[in-house]
Amino acid sequence: MSKGENTRERLMDIAQAGILSKGFWATSIDEIIAEAGITKSGFFYHFKDKNELARALLERYIALEEQLFDDIFSRARELHDDPLHAFMIGLKLLSETMADLPNGHPGCMVATVCYSERMFDNEVRDLNRKAVLAWRTRFLAMLEEIAERYPPRDDVDLKAVADMMSSTAEGGIVMSKAVGDPKVLSQQILLFRSYIRLLFLPESH
Amino acid sequence: MSKGENTRERLMDIAQAGILSKGFWATSIDEIIAEAGITKSGFFYHFKDKNELARALLERYIALEEQLFDDIFSRARELHDDPLHAFMIGLKLLSETMADLPNGHPGCMVATVCYSERMFDNEVRDLNRKAVLAWRTRFLAMLEEIAERYPPRDDVDLKAVADMMSSTAEGGIVMSKAVGDPKVLSQQILLFRSYIRLLFLPESH
DNA sequence: CATTTTCCGTACCGTAAGTACAGTTTTTAT
DNA sequence: ATAAAAACTGTACTTACGGTACGGAAAATG
Structure with missing residues (x-):
């Protein structure tokens, strides 16, 4: 798994945990990137919007x-x-x-x-x-x-x-x-x- | 049913329709009050926050x-x-x-x-x-x-x-x-x- | 008629999604 | 080793939403 794929997977793991317990729209991107130790731009490099994350x-x-x-x-x-x-x-x-x-x-x-x-x-x-x-x-x-x-x-x-x-x-x-x-x-x-x-x-x- | 109760029920009807199709946090208060023909202050008179609406x-x-x-x-x-x-x-x-x-x-x-x-x-x-x-x-x-x-x-x-x-x-x-x-x-x-x-x-x- | 209930208007704050775009670091292929 | 592509960073901005604060007005009610 390349570094990019790795980060992508990590973002997804963090997002999924939040989403299943709080709901999709209650799980903020800021919260996801904070836990992943990445910037907002980094997130949007992997997913063009939240819909694509979903x-x-x-x-x-x-x-x-x-x-x-x-x-x-x-x-x-x-x-x-x-x-x-x-x-x-x-x-x-x-x-x-x-x-x-x-x-x-x-x-x-x-x-x-x-x-x-x-x-x-x-x-x-x-x-x-x-x-x-x-x-x-x-x-x-x-x-x-x-x-x-x-x-x-x-x-x-x-x-x-x-x-x-x-x-x-x-x-x-x-x-x-x-x-x-x-x-x-x-x-x-x-x-x-x-x-x-x-x-x-x-x-x- | 008094006027207040009537408005409250109407707000709830509109909110419920939105919530069940879009989800709770995707249904905005602005959207609810627009359909109800009421102001934001009017909404918060009936429900102190979205949790109380829920x-x-x-x-x-x-x-x-x-x-x-x-x-x-x-x-x-x-x-x-x-x-x-x-x-x-x-x-x-x-x-x-x-x-x-x-x-x-x-x-x-x-x-x-x-x-x-x-x-x-x-x-x-x-x-x-x-x-x-x-x-x-x-x-x-x-x-x-x-x-x-x-x-x-x-x-x-x-x-x-x-x-x-x-x-x-x-x-x-x-x-x-x-x-x-x-x-x-x-x-x-x-x-x-x-x-x-x-x-x-x-x-x- | 006085009082309570039911709203309206306006202005404001913090947070979140998303955009734009230039710059930087890290990988990877040759 | 180096060029190119991939994987980000940083900053600044826009829009929308939840929520607060507070003064006031209309309307129902006793």
Whole structure:
């Protein structure tokens, strides 16, 4: 990593920490550059305005999430060949990963953008939309494979069930932040897992 | 309603619309007073600062939500005496109510506060926490009544299931906003309903 | 009719985003 | 070693916003 890239990453780290706890427009550039030990001109050399900072942060965040999902669900598939059981294992791993975050999940950049959408340009909003639709596609593929082998016990739209994974995460993060209890998020993921079990797993009499 | 209260309400209406679409700190006082046709001094007569505006908005929002839940689930109980079926009817009604919102759900003030928590004082954050805990209590009571008659088919913490109602709503709102499709929220509520059915309703062979 | 409530007008302060632009240091390629 | 490109610094400025201070006026109310 070149020196320029290094500084850029550092600025983004500092910005993200502030943004997820205080909100985007409450995190000042002055504050970011003070912590980074750089001047304002230096900041604007890397990002032409705050919107570009937001875009960069969102892109990086989305890529990291994709990586996390890839890691967890491919690991789960290694542990069990059946798509349903692998998915269940993956959800357990995900729940544990979330529970192990020292101060709870810091917040989702996607939700941050949603709750101040008008302040970002079309490019940022579109990036956000595409990330969520990519999650939908990812989980829909898993669910379709599951549904082939295990007929669902309720007439549901699998696309909506795929969205439920993301929705559970987003909702869980908000709830965790609201009540100040990091456990709520992992608990909600486990409840989604419980739903998947009841929806697909045949009753064992 | 006196003239003062009237103006106060109008200011809050304008502020809320801006806040839910742009975020709290992106909605300027100048912008609010311009739309309300009032001066800055007039604004600060009603709210000593923006924090007090946030507190007032949150209080009003929470009260309205409580009213909505009261209406829907008491109406549902009128339609069916059994707690499980009444809950299912209530969820259907809630889903329809959300689907009927012309431009989709405008956003949840509770989530807005969560995603800029450090910018609000303890009073506002505490108000937020209490509202979420009140939702938990409300739905937990319903679920306990259900669980008495219908033994759950999975070993779950009913408190977490109660939280799942709020989590589904919060997550659904974020997802709806992200993909730009108001239907996602009502869809997610119906999936929560599907979970409740599978969790409590005995299999009909 | 007196008083309180509900505002208006104006002037001001500090902070933040962003611009402009010239100059300087540090890397990197040749 | 040196030229060129990359990564900044420094200063000065503009605009917008949150918030304060304070005197006064219109309007509702008892």
